[in-house]
Amino acid sequence: MPDLRALALGAGAWGGALLALLLPGRVALAVVALLTLAVVAAVRRGRCAPGWLGPLAALVAVAGVAALQQVVVSTSPVARLADERAVVDLRLTLTSDVRVVAGRFGEVQVVEARVRRVAGRGRAWTLDVPVVVMADADWPRLPLGTVLDTSARLVPATDGEAALVRPLGEPSVVAPPRAWWDGAAALRASVRAVVAGRDADARELVPALVVGDDGGLDPDLADDFRTTGLTHLLAVSGTNLTLVVGFLLVLGRWLGLRGRGLHLLAAVGIVGFVVTARAEPSVVRAAAMGTVALVGMGSNGRSRGARGLGVAVLVLLLVWPRLATTAGFALSALATAGILLLAPVWRDALARWTPRWVAEAVSVPLAAQVACTPVVAGLSGQVSLVAVVANLVAAPAVAPATVLGLAGGLVGLAWHPAGVVAAAPAAWSAGWIIAVARAGADVPTAAVAWGTGPVALAALVVGCVVAVLLAPRVLGRPGSALACTGLLVVSVLVRPPTPGWPPAGWVLVACDVGQGDGLVLRAGAGAAVVVDAGPDPQAIDGCLDRLGVTAVPLVVLTHFHADHVDGIEGVLDGRRVGDVETTSLLEPAGGVRVVGETTASEAGSAPSVAAYGLTRRVGEVTLQTVWPRPGATLGEAGESAPNDSSVVLLAEVGGLRVLLTGDVEPSAQAALARDLPGLAVDVLKVPHHGSRHQDLDWLTSLGAGVALVSVGEDNDYGHPSPDLVAALTAAGARVWRTDLSGDVAVVVREGEVGVATRR
Numbered sequence: 001m002p003d004l005r006a007l008a009l010g011a012g013a014w015g016g017a018l019l020a021l022l023l024p025g026r027v028a029l030a031v032v033a034l035l036t037l038a039v040v041a042a043v044r045r046g047r048c049a050p051g052w053l054g055p056l057a058a059l060v061a062v063a064g065v066a067a068l069q070q071v072v073v074s075t076s077p078v079a080r081l082a083d084e085r086a087v088v089d090l091r092l093t094l095t096s097d098v099r100v101v102a103g104r105f106g107e108v109q110v111v112e113a114r115v116r117r118v119a120g121r122g123r124a125w126t127l128d129v130p131v132v133v134m135a136d137a138d139w140p141r142l143p144l145g146t147v148l149d150t151s152a153r154l155v156p157a158t159d160g161e162a163a164l165v166r167p168l169g170e171p172s173v174v175a176p177p178r179a180w181w182d183g184a185a186a187l188r189a190s191v192r193a194v195v196a197g198r199d200a201d202a203r204e205l206v207p208a209l210v211v212g213d214d215g216g217l218d219p220d221l222a223d224d225f226r227t228t229g230l231t232h233l234l235a236v237s238g239t240n241l242t243l244v245v246g247f248l249l250v251l252g253r254w255l256g257l258r259g260r261g262l263h264l265l266a267a268v269g270i271v272g273f274v275v276t277a278r279a280e281p282s283v284v285r286a287a288a289m290g291t292v293a294l295v296g297m298g299s300n301g302r303s304r305g306a307r308g309l310g311v312a313v314l315v316l317l318l319v320w321p322r323l324a325t326t327a328g329f330a331l332s333a334l335a336t337a338g339i340l341l342l343a344p345v346w347r348d349a350l351a352r353w354t355p356r357w358v359a360e361a362v363s364v365p366l367a368a369q370v371a372c373t374p375v376v377a378g379l380s381g382q383v384s385l386v387a388v389v390a391n392l393v394a395a396p397a398v399a400p401a402t403v404l405g406l407a408g409g410l411v412g413l414a415w416h417p418a419g420v421v422a423a424a425p426a427a428w429s430a431g432w433i434i435a436v437a438r439a440g441a442d443v444p445t446a447a448v449a450w451g452t453g454p455v456a457l458a459a460l461v462v463g464c465v466v467a468v469l470l471a472p473r474v475l476g477r478p479g480s481a482l483a484c485t486g487l488l489v490v491s492v493l494v495r496p497p498t499p500g501w502p503p504a505g506w507v508l509v510a511c512d513v514g515q516g517d518g519l520v521l522r523a524g525a526g527a528a529v530v531v532d533a534g535p536d537p538q539a540i541d542g543c544l545d546r547l548g549v550t551a552v553p554l555v556v557l558t559h560f561h562a563d564h565v566d567g568i569e570g571v572l573d574g575r576r577v578g579d580v581e582t583t584s585l586l587e588p589a590g591g592v593r594v595v596g597e598t599t600a601s602e603a604g605s606a607p608s609v610a611a612y613g614l615t616r617r618v619g620e621v622t623l624q625t626v627w628p629r630p631g632a633t634l635g636e637a638g639e640s641a642p643n644d645s646s647v648v649l650l651a652e653v654g655g656l657r658v659l660l661t662g663d664v665e666p667s668a669q670a671a672l673a674r675d676l677p678g679l680a681v682d683v684l685k686v687p688h689h690g691s692r693h694q695d696l697d698w699l700t701s702l703g704a705g706v707a708l709v710s711v712g713e714d715n716d717y718g719h720p721s722p723d724l725v726a727a728l729t730a731a732g733a734r735v736w737r738t739d740l741s742g743d744v745a746v747v748v749r750e751g752e753v754g755v756a757t758r759r
Helices: 004-022 025-044 050-074 077-083 179-194 200-211 219-227 238-254 260-277 281-296 301-319 321-325 327-341 343-350 356-380 387-414 416-442 454-475 478-493 537-546 568-572 589-603 666-675 696-701 722-730
Strands: 087-094 099-103 106-120 123-136 147-155 164-167 172-175 382-384 447-449 506-510 519-524 527-531 551-557 576-582 615-618 621-627 648-653 656-660 683-685 706-709 734-737 743-749 752-758
Touching: 004 025, 004 050, 004 301, 004 321, 004 327, 025 050, 050 123, 050 301, 050 321, 077 106, 077 123, 077 147, 087 123, 179 200, 179 260, 179 387, 179 416, 200 387, 200 416, 219 416, 219 537, 238 260, 238 387, 260 281, 281 301, 281 327, 301 321, 301 327, 321 327, 327 343, 327 356, 343 356, 343 454, 356 382, 356 387, 356 454, 387 416, 454 478, 506 656, 519 621, 519 648, 527 537, 537 568, 551 568, 568 576, 568 589, 576 589, 621 666, 656 743, 666 696, 696 722, 706 743, 722 734, 734 752
Parallel strands: 123 164, 527 551, 551 576, 656 683, 683 706, 706 734
Antiparallel strands: 087 106, 087 147, 099 106, 106 123, 147 164, 147 172, 382 447, 506 519, 506 743, 519 527, 615 621, 621 648, 648 656, 743 752
């Protein structure tokens, strides 16, 4: 039996961290005090076993540490200077690798660091607090462990750091990384080098499997890994450490090591893994969970593993309380708990009628998946139906890909050609994992959408608890187990209809594609004109699937910004597609390249330019291109020229007049007002996701009864502008937003116009 007392210690520590981090300080203190008084009183009266004092002590200790860390950071001189947005001189130690992210005005470098010294406003301090450095793309990219001096402006941070650091000049390197960081960097580079000659996906997946280095992985492949429940392979996880250290132990036994020698070898392997994968809290967490898994594989593993898990959670949260709020920590802890507590019971049930190796192979991924399902659904908004099978099929390739990839990197440090040979099977194994992810994601119902609200997640938790209780009985009988398996196979291979969707009489749908545009006009049974494709192929593909669209006689991409064109593959994939039209301004280059490459490979032809003034009928849709006018000035007064070059369409479908405006900004809107005096429409696609930069006089003069805002939830731009929404509402329009309502359909029934939504 597992030692539940140790698990209770870990649960108490986790609860204490969440109380301190998620509740206001005084409220958290009051809750901790009340819990303490209640438990102590219950123990003294004999109504509660003394064993509850242990979890209570863990809760109080971790809550105290978390609160203390928050106070230290929030009251530090760095935080006070950040509140004043002061310009200071800093000495920093970089504690992470540089990540390049897309900013609002170009690429930005983001790196975590600790401030060792700060001087500003006539004073200087020596201290040690965490910060995040956000630098321009041309700032030097320095390796982890570098100590540097720089001048910077401090800005308040919001996620546990003392400040956000914006460097103002070139940094001065005070000290290079220590020798172990250089060694780790050399090994990481060697792992990449020995698979550099493989195909693009394999050469990125092997470093991800070995040391969690997934920076160059294709985003579409990452989505497939997410859909099939294989995402854990892309990050540093306990599985990585278990495979690497397990291989070292096998090698050690083969060399004659026993007892303490094996323990020492395991310790060296764990430390080496942490340094190579970067000694960040998330890596240490993964190492701790991997160590627990190793313990669980030994004699009396279930009991010892449970004790190890509880102690690991307690120690990790005492050192880094903020881990309690991270998805990686939750997934690692829950998966490990599921494997330790559930898998043995389910294995024994399956072993009644299947070979033991089959029972073990099925029970381990099944237990981990069930334990993690509510958290995964809360993060992704979906529940994978193929995760267990995908993990089961991919599992035989994970160990060789990881271990041989690492071996190739180590050998490559001494002799590169030998490293390439050693790593070749790792690349082949990675190819198998990639094939499993792509095939799994391509089945009709690889995952089902699930709400992320409290009610939806609570229902999912209840469902998982019921499944845990019923699983031994179901898995122990061949009839019920095979029946459930067959039902799952049918559910995966046959796409179920969405009840009530598409709504009868729909003529136009604004797809919920996130922060972008994806509009669908019904051109007939199973056919539609698509205007813009959004930023995500899966989002627009799913919307078209739900609408039953199998033919797209015309695709219009209003302009080449990523939030309008990056999803084009999702429109073209598996559908009969006619013409693809775009604007005449071939900017930005990245979007032009995406469209050109995708249409060439999927449609077999290059896109053409939408002809100004052309009126044509496409099935049940009549379209007129009313912008950009040849010779028009684009990007006036500092506006975006690509936005102002958006193809603007006046459409008629189902008896409604619809104006589709792309991202045109005020100067282009004013030109349209002059070109089309007295224009009146029934439906308006609000320009630029509801940006505050609009010609409100013109928009409100159109007389639209329905205004559609295609916008991403919690976007960083403040879209849509409250003033714009208020103005349109005051003008008589009903404003519908995809961030709040999901897919928004305009319907016409018996001459009446209505709106239906799907969230």
